[in-house]
Structures are given as structure tokens and as C-alpha cells.
Amino acid sequence: MTASILLCPVCKESLQANDSNKSLSCANNHSFDRARQGYLNLLLAHKKKSKNPGDSQEMVIARQAFLNSDFYRPISESLNKIVVNLALPLKQPIQVLDIGCGEGYYSQRIHHSLSDHQIDHKLHGLDISKDAVIAAAKRAKADAHKAAKPMTNEWLVASAVEIPLQDQSIDIATCLFTRLMPDSYHKVIKQDGYFICVNTGEKHLIELREKLYDQITKVEFDPVKNMGNDFELVDQQQVSYQNTLSSQQQIQDLLLMTPHNWRTKSENKEALSTLEELTVTIDAQIHVFKVKVKEKEKPADTINPWGKTTQEITPPSQLAEMPAATVTELPAATPDEMPIKSSTEMPVETPTEIPNKKSEANPSKEKFNPWLK
Helix, strand or coil: CECCCEECCCCCCECEECCCCCEEECCCCCEEECCCCCCEECCCHHHCCCCCCCCCHHHHHHHHHHHHCCCCHHHHHHHHHHHHHHHCCCCCCEEEEEECCCCCHHHHHHHHHHHHCCCCEEEEEEECCHHHHHHHHHHHHHHHHHCCCCCCCEEEECCCCCCCECCCCEEEEEEECCCCCHHHHHHHEEEEEEEEEEEECCCCCHHHHHHHCCCCCCCCCCHHHHCHHHEEEEEEEEEEEEEEECCHHHHHHHHHCCCHHHHCCHHHHHHHHHCCCEEEEEEEEEEEEEECCCCCCCCHHHCCCCCCCCCCCCCHHHHHHCCHHHHHCCCCCCHHHCCCHHHHCCCCCCHHHCCCHHHHHCHHHHHHCCCCC
């Protein structure tokens, strides 16, 4: 059996691969077979919000065709440089996770960049769309076959809400053009690990949006606020340039792979169908975060009222050797250590002034009056 950082989505126990790496199982005998394309489906049926969550096959095909034209290659190159610079000082092998990997364009380029710099690593691509992960696995398998090497990347159908990886197992995680879920990321990234997110800037595809919408709404997105208190920003870069879509097919592929396809009115989308060329602005923001190291809280059983931890308290066997002065310095707060004078200062007259016929009838009971001296 070969060890991995994968977790069973059913019981959260570690998954171990068999010798052929064609299936993985946990200590509770939950087993998951690897598909013929090479990916693993770790998304449980009752965790799905729809039959086929994530990008559809049509969207995946359009995105794959568009990205293969290297229209977004400058974004990928900037991302690769950041990943390599972060990875070089780390202890190898490193674990890399691409959250929302889609059809694997950026993931594979990260993998190639790390390999070119001889950085020993294992890359995990995760997406909730089964169609996207199938495309990513096929891309990686074709690259491996071309290089006459086995495919080493791990492709997972899973949710980013519950990432099926061991706690603090990832050195570098990336997330491109998708919603951020910092609590989930913080769980799997190491204490000294990094998280890199790529989001659209204010001018991204502004020319396309002007043709699709009657009014352009300015949308401000601040990843720093969204990442919460568990991450600190260590770097920020902007990738901005213009490029020209040179065919109607490219224009439609771009539209289909973006949220504008289902946000836009059909009549507005038809206006694009007559265009054979469209120059658009690419505006991407890259934010690099480092996980904040939290101070370990002292366990409750190590706290005592005298200000020392239990580890600092002298063992009972040594109490006899302690100087008497040390013991008398403890706070005198217990009742038996309170001064006796406090009880003798209480009034002695009031109880004896209350008429008590029974006491007169039986004078002998007066000797039990607690107020008498």
C-alpha cells in the first residue's frame, strides 16, 4: 500500500493506494476506484446540490479551446513565477493544490514550471465538475505520454467546502477566478504555507461587457477582506494587457466560459454573433497570502489560581523540603484562615431583646444561645 495525503470523504480516515494505484481504501474499508482517465471521484452523492454540479461539458469544451489558444498565457506565466519563487526555499517534496482546477490548463503549466526548475512536488487538481476533472486528467495523461513518463498529478472530483486532504498537508494552494472559502483552505494549508488567488480586475473584459449590458456595474472585490484573519497578504500583482479575438468561434468560446453567458439577455448576446473580431482588455489581480501562525493556547488543566502552571508546581514529595515562608505566601482566602475577630464583632444585644416565651418557660435552654459570651 502507498501512503497519500488523501482522506476518505465518508469517515475522514487516511486513504491508502494499492500497489497498482488503481484503487484507494481507508481503515474502515471504504474503497474508491480510479477512473480509466486517471482521476478519483471523492464527491459523495448526498453532498451534491444537483445531479452534475459545476461547469457543464459544453462550458468545459469552450474553456479548453479558448485557453489552448494561450489567450490567458501571461496570467499563467505570472502565476508560475510566483509559485516557483515560493517553492524554492521550501523543504522538498512539496504538495501543491489547485482549487477549482477546471480543465487543468493552469494546473499543468504550474506542474511543468516546477519540473523545469527541478522542484520535487506532487500537484493535486480539485474541482466539483466531473466533466472538468475528466478533461484535466486527459490533458495530464497526454502530457505524460508525450514525455514518456508516468502521470504523477492527482485529479479529484470533490468540493472545495470539504477538501478531502489531511490537515496542514499543502505547501502552496492556488485558486483562479472562483469564490473564496478561507476556512476550508486554512484547514489543509501548512502553518508556513501559501495561498494564491487570481481574480478579475475592474477593467477585465470591459469591451465585451459593454456590448452585453445596458449599464456597466462596478463590482469591487477585496480578497484581503474575504480571506479573514487567518491569512496575511504578502504580495500583490496586476496583470493587464489587451488581446484580440480573431474569430466568431473565439468570441463565443469566451462568452460561454464566463458567467456573462447566463447573466446576459438573449437579445444582447445575439449582438455578438455578427462580430468576427473583438479586442478586449485582460485585467487580472494576483494576491499572495501566507497562513498566520496562531499562538498555542495553554490547556485548561495547566491553569491554577496561584499563577503557575501545573508543570511548575512542586511535586508533593518535595513539599516537606519547601521553606515555611513559601507556604505562608499563598493567599489567605479560605474561611478557616479568616480572623476570629470578625465573628466577635457581631452585635450581641439584638437577639436577647426579642421576647421568647419558650425561653422564659424553660430557662435551661438559654445556655444554648450562641450570642452569649
